[in-house]
Every structure is written in C-alpha cells, then in structure tokens.
Amino acid sequence: MREPLLKSISPRSLLGDRAVWPGDEQYDMQRRVWNGVHDRRPAVIARCVNADEVSGVLRWARSEGLAVSVRGGGHNVAGSAVADDAVMVDLTLMNSVDVDPVAMVVMAGGGALLRDLDAATTTHGLACPAGVVSHTGLGGLALGGGYGWLARKWGLTCDHLVTAEVVLTDGSIVEASLADHEDLFWALRGGGGNFGVVTRFTLRLRNVAPVVHQTGVYALATTEEALLAYAAFAEQQQLDLHTVGAVKTAGHHEWIPERLRGKPALFLTAGWFGPEPDGPDAIAPLFRSVPPDGRLDQVLSYAALQALGDHSEPAGNRYFTKSCYLGDVTSAAAAALVDAGHAITSPLSSIDFEFLRGAIADVLDVESAFPNRDAPYIVTASAQWTNVGEDATHARWSRQTVDSLALWQHGGAYVNYVQDTRHQSTMDLYGDSRYRRLAATKSLYDPENVLPHNQNIPPVVTRP
Known part of the structure; x- marks a missing residue:
C-alpha cells in the first residue's frame, strides 16, 4: 500500500490542460457519454494517466466537498460516468493492456475498452470472458459482473479478476485480492463501482479458437x-x-x-x-x-x-x-x-x-x-x-x-x-443480506460516500 500524496493539489496544478473545466474548448466533447439521453455538466473533468494522479484528484475533491464520478468507457446505460456538479475522474487515457501469455493473465488499465483487451489477448489465442460490444469499458463491465459469449463455459468477467489496483477516496492506493483487502475484493466482483477507483485490473485468460x-x-x-x-x-x-x-x-x-x-x-x-x-x-x-x-x-x-x-x-x-x-x-x-x-x-x-x-x-x-x-x-x-x-x-x-x-x-x-432507478432499488438488485455486507464494505472504504454516482449502496450509518 502506498501512502497518498501529502497535500491536496488542485486538478489544474496536478494535470495541467488534462483538467477540463466548463468553458474550455474540449469540455462539451469530453463530458459526452455513449447514451445521448444524458446531458450532464461536471464541475471538472480530470483526465488522469496514473493512480497517483487519481489519488490527488480524489483528495482535492474531498477537500472541496465535491462528489466524484468515474469514467472508464462511458458506455453504461445509466450514464453513471458523468454527473452534474461532480468531479469526473476520466480514466480513458489509462487504456494500456499487457499480456503474460505464459501465466495466462492480462493487466489492463481502468480506461481500457473491450476492443483494447481483445486486440492484445487474441493475438496470443487468449481472451478474458467479457461483454458483446467492443466499445464497452472493461472497468464498469467487470465491476458489475460481465455477461458475454463465454460466460456459460467459463464464468463472468468478475470471476476472472485476480487483483485490482484501487485508489480509495482518502487518496490511498491498495491492491485488492484474495490475500489482501479480501472484503474489498469480494465487493469489486459484482458490487459495482461503489468502493474506490480501480486503475488496474489483473485478469485470468482462457484459450480461444475460431x-x-x-x-x-x-x-x-x-x-x-x-x-x-x-x-x-x-x-x-x-x-x-x-x-x-x-x-x-x-x-x-x-x-x-x-x-x-x-x-x-x-x-x-x-x-x-x-x-x-x-x-x-x-x-x-x-x-x-x-x-x-x-x-x-x-x-x-x-x-x-x-x-x-x-x-x-x-x-x-x-x-x-x-x-x-x-x-x-x-x-x-x-x-x-x-x-x-x-x-x-x-x-x-x-x-x-x-x-x-x-x-x-x-x-x-x-x-x-x-x-x-x-x-x-x-x-x-x-x-x-x-x-x-x-x-x-x-x-x-x-x-x-x-x-x-x-x-x-x-x-x-x-x-x-439498470437505468430505471425510480422503479428499482439497489437493495432489490442484491437482496437484503448481500446488500448489508456491501454497505458494511462501503463504510470501510468510502465512509463519506464520495462515490455516489453508480447503483449506490450508501455506507452503514452508525447511530450513537
């Protein structure tokens, strides 16, 4: 675990012109997401290139009392990547994909699309089970489950997660796996983008053929x-x-x-x-x-x-x-x-x-x-x-x-x-016992609910 940056630095100082503000020439283009229904105006768009930059942006957002949304691929039908008056942590520049064909694992940045993943893995005759549209973001898909063509044979995308590099809302950077931060690792496999910003996924691969x-x-x-x-x-x-x-x-x-x-x-x-x-x-x-x-x-x-x-x-x-x-x-x-x-x-x-x-x-x-x-x-x-x-x-x-x-x-x-949040609660999605465990995990890793723009599971409120 690496320590967060020592002080809060504004996105402008940290990112330069990769911090996009209302009125900037690139603002309208960068705030667009796949679903044209959503026309939202974030307070700032922070186009990060590594976990340390994400850490700095999260610490600044907390110091300013601003909520945070996360853009991986921007493909989510609910448009959860972008929110009015929030800080958008944009990971799309973090789209590198590195394959270890011997170990049959892949390390993919939090902004990788399925097309990036497939292009890198299929040259080795390998693939990670994933969705069915190549411009989908890997991050959102994996955190929410990940149905696809190979799911019945080998399981969901989230079932292939080995480790995840996660930037927490206090700016700390952790590696979640079966051995470390097991509760967070459990929640990341299907609990949605509710607990931290995943900047790198390590996933198991499978052999594929025609x-x-x-x-x-x-x-x-x-x-x-x-x-x-x-x-x-x-x-x-x-x-x-x-x-x-x-x-x-x-x-x-x-x-x-x-x-x-x-x-x-x-x-x-x-x-x-x-x-x-x-x-x-x-x-x-x-x-x-x-x-x-x-x-x-x-x-x-x-x-x-x-x-x-x-x-x-x-x-x-x-x-x-x-x-x-x-x-x-x-x-x-x-x-x-x-x-x-x-x-x-x-x-x-x-x-x-x-x-x-x-x-x-x-x-x-x-x-x-x-x-x-x-x-x-x-x-x-x-x-x-x-x-x-x-x-x-x-x-x-x-x-x-x-x-x-x-x-x-x-x-x-x-x-x-899920897009129709007025008619379907998050508890309905997960059921009572799983929802309670997710809420307890949220209270450990994002107790102030800095990341509310998802199928949100608020932290447990402890009463005096």
Missing part, C-alpha cells in the same frame, strides 16, 4: 413456437455452446427473406466454442424442430465475434434499458414477448434474451458480490432512438415489456443494465 456462429431468423407468426423450441434446446445445451435471441427489426441482408425485411422478427444465434468440426452438429437441433425463414452460417475469430454488435449501438443515440431474470419460458411468456415485438416503438430497439446458468452458477454465492447466479434466463428490453422528443414513448415500451413478464420473473436484475 467460433462456429449461426443465426436463424423467424417471422413473428412463428416466434412463439420457435421460442419454446429454443428454451427446450438451451436448457440442455453443452457448455461449449451459447445461444441467444433477439426480437428486433430485420435488416436488409441478403440472407434475410425480403418479406421480413424492415419488420419485427425473431433472431436466434448460436456460438460454438468447442472443436470447430463439432460445431454444426451441436447447433443443428436448435433449428431442426422449427426451421427458420432464413439462416446465416459462418466461422469467425473471437475478436470478430466480439465486434459484431458494434454497429447496432452507436454512441450518441438515445437509450433506455430495463431488464429482468426469468425462471422459465412458458407458452404464455413467449406470447408476451411476441406481443412486445408487435408493440415495438422504434426500428432501432430490441428485446434481447439468453439462457444463462453453466459456469455462472458454479461459483458459490458467497464468493462474490454478484447476485442471482442461479437465474435461468435474462431478458432486456433495449429501447434506442434518435429524436429527443420521443424519450417518454420508448422508455414506456421498455418498462411495459418487462412488466408484461412479471408472472415468470425470477427476481432481481443485472446491475449493469
């Missing part, structure tokens, strides 16, 4: 039947196979029948992560009982797979996301999803779902802060649009979609997808 990737598209008229077939298949699939689905507007690709283009349709996609020759036979039963109207079969590198979703979620568009876990996909639940597809209010929106379990559920519940490991399915109603005047319309569709599934919900939600 991926057999197949997608089938279905008209909404056959979607209910196809969803039931998907559920029956997914709940029995091998760990080397991960299958996902989406109800969204069909594009104008050659493999999609012309009669479906521009209309809501169901897409079922399988990724095979075992030996390549075995992939087609392993996937075949998914499409056998209900043949799709169109199909795309391809073999991709893991890096190409990770970038497939980039074009569909551009920065600056407006987003509203609401998610839930499902315990089962019944005929009535499938019908509700079809109805939500018919009611979709923007051609850019989608309802995404997937069967989970596998290695996610193998980790003992007490070993990390991540909740709901036993949830069978996750469903996310992702509204996306461009017109400022349509915010209420599309947010309403997202909420109504999740509400329509109330009878089959498993409870809780994925912290990285």
Whole structure:
C-alpha cells in the first residue's frame, strides 16, 4: 500500500490542460457519454494517466466537498460516468493492456475498452470472458459482473479478476485480492463501482479458437413456437455452446427473406466454442424442430465475434434499458414477448434474451458480490432512438415489456443494465443480506460516500 500524496493539489496544478473545466474548448466533447439521453455538466473533468494522479484528484475533491464520478468507457446505460456538479475522474487515457501469455493473465488499465483487451489477448489465442460490444469499458463491465459469449463455459468477467489496483477516496492506493483487502475484493466482483477507483485490473485468460456462429431468423407468426423450441434446446445445451435471441427489426441482408425485411422478427444465434468440426452438429437441433425463414452460417475469430454488435449501438443515440431474470419460458411468456415485438416503438430497439446458468452458477454465492447466479434466463428490453422528443414513448415500451413478464420473473436484475432507478432499488438488485455486507464494505472504504454516482449502496450509518 502506498501512502497518498501529502497535500491536496488542485486538478489544474496536478494535470495541467488534462483538467477540463466548463468553458474550455474540449469540455462539451469530453463530458459526452455513449447514451445521448444524458446531458450532464461536471464541475471538472480530470483526465488522469496514473493512480497517483487519481489519488490527488480524489483528495482535492474531498477537500472541496465535491462528489466524484468515474469514467472508464462511458458506455453504461445509466450514464453513471458523468454527473452534474461532480468531479469526473476520466480514466480513458489509462487504456494500456499487457499480456503474460505464459501465466495466462492480462493487466489492463481502468480506461481500457473491450476492443483494447481483445486486440492484445487474441493475438496470443487468449481472451478474458467479457461483454458483446467492443466499445464497452472493461472497468464498469467487470465491476458489475460481465455477461458475454463465454460466460456459460467459463464464468463472468468478475470471476476472472485476480487483483485490482484501487485508489480509495482518502487518496490511498491498495491492491485488492484474495490475500489482501479480501472484503474489498469480494465487493469489486459484482458490487459495482461503489468502493474506490480501480486503475488496474489483473485478469485470468482462457484459450480461444475460431467460433462456429449461426443465426436463424423467424417471422413473428412463428416466434412463439420457435421460442419454446429454443428454451427446450438451451436448457440442455453443452457448455461449449451459447445461444441467444433477439426480437428486433430485420435488416436488409441478403440472407434475410425480403418479406421480413424492415419488420419485427425473431433472431436466434448460436456460438460454438468447442472443436470447430463439432460445431454444426451441436447447433443443428436448435433449428431442426422449427426451421427458420432464413439462416446465416459462418466461422469467425473471437475478436470478430466480439465486434459484431458494434454497429447496432452507436454512441450518441438515445437509450433506455430495463431488464429482468426469468425462471422459465412458458407458452404464455413467449406470447408476451411476441406481443412486445408487435408493440415495438422504434426500428432501432430490441428485446434481447439468453439462457444463462453453466459456469455462472458454479461459483458459490458467497464468493462474490454478484447476485442471482442461479437465474435461468435474462431478458432486456433495449429501447434506442434518435429524436429527443420521443424519450417518454420508448422508455414506456421498455418498462411495459418487462412488466408484461412479471408472472415468470425470477427476481432481481443485472446491475449493469439498470437505468430505471425510480422503479428499482439497489437493495432489490442484491437482496437484503448481500446488500448489508456491501454497505458494511462501503463504510470501510468510502465512509463519506464520495462515490455516489453508480447503483449506490450508501455506507452503514452508525447511530450513537
């Protein structure tokens, strides 16, 4: 553990022109985040390049009585990276990634994006299980859990954390691991960005090879039947196979029948992560009982797979996301999803779902802060649009979609997808006992709640 700087130094003195203030030429550009819904004005943007600079900025913020937000990738749908009148600690310049292919670990800066991680690791035939959009920030994803293509086979991103360099709000710098600051290490694995500023992640890696990737598209008229077939298949699939689905507007690709283009349709996609020759036979039963109207079969590198979703979620568009876990996909639940597809209010929106379990559920519940490991399915109603005047319309569709599934919900939600804080408390996400442990950890590491701009768990208040 290194001692914090001896005195409080202003961001201007510490960072020079990397401290961006209101009125500066770069201010409006630097305060933008991925979700265009959020138009917030921080007191200062501190573009740090190392942990010592972050330490100095945190100590200054405390001395000025200012709250702090943290920007890793700025991709969080709730826009938690930026807050009005707060100090934004911007880590985007801290995006270096160093791979040790022999030890099969990677050290990544707190501002690294998934594309930075994948570019460095896949050249060695390695990867860390992570999300599915390459411009996502590694930090926010890992701290909140980290679902992705490899989660069923090998677990969440947070399950691969070995150590974390963390700058605490008093300016001290610690290394959290199973051996040191175990309570903080537990909280960082799924508890969100609530306890300190993580400036470096050390993560375990896995071997990856070319991926057999197949997608089938279905008209909404056959979607209910196809969803039931998907559920029956997914709940029995091998760990080397991960299958996902989406109800969204069909594009104008050659493999999609012309009669479906521009209309809501169901897409079922399988990724095979075992030996390549075995992939087609392993996937075949998914499409056998209900043949799709169109199909795309391809073999991709893991890096190409990770970038497939980039074009569909551009920065600056407006987003509203609401998610839930499902315990089962019944005929009535499938019908509700079809109805939500018919009611979709923007051609850019989608309802995404997937069967989970596998290695996610193998980790003992007490070993990390991540909740709901036993949830069978996750469903996310992702509204996306461009017109400022349509915010209420599309947010309403997202909420109504999740509400329509109330009878089959498993409870809780994925912290990285929570935007609707008016309707869902943080205690609901984590449950009472886990929430209390997280609050106790918060009281040790951020007792003044200097970092409130996240799915916040305030410190325990000790009464006299």
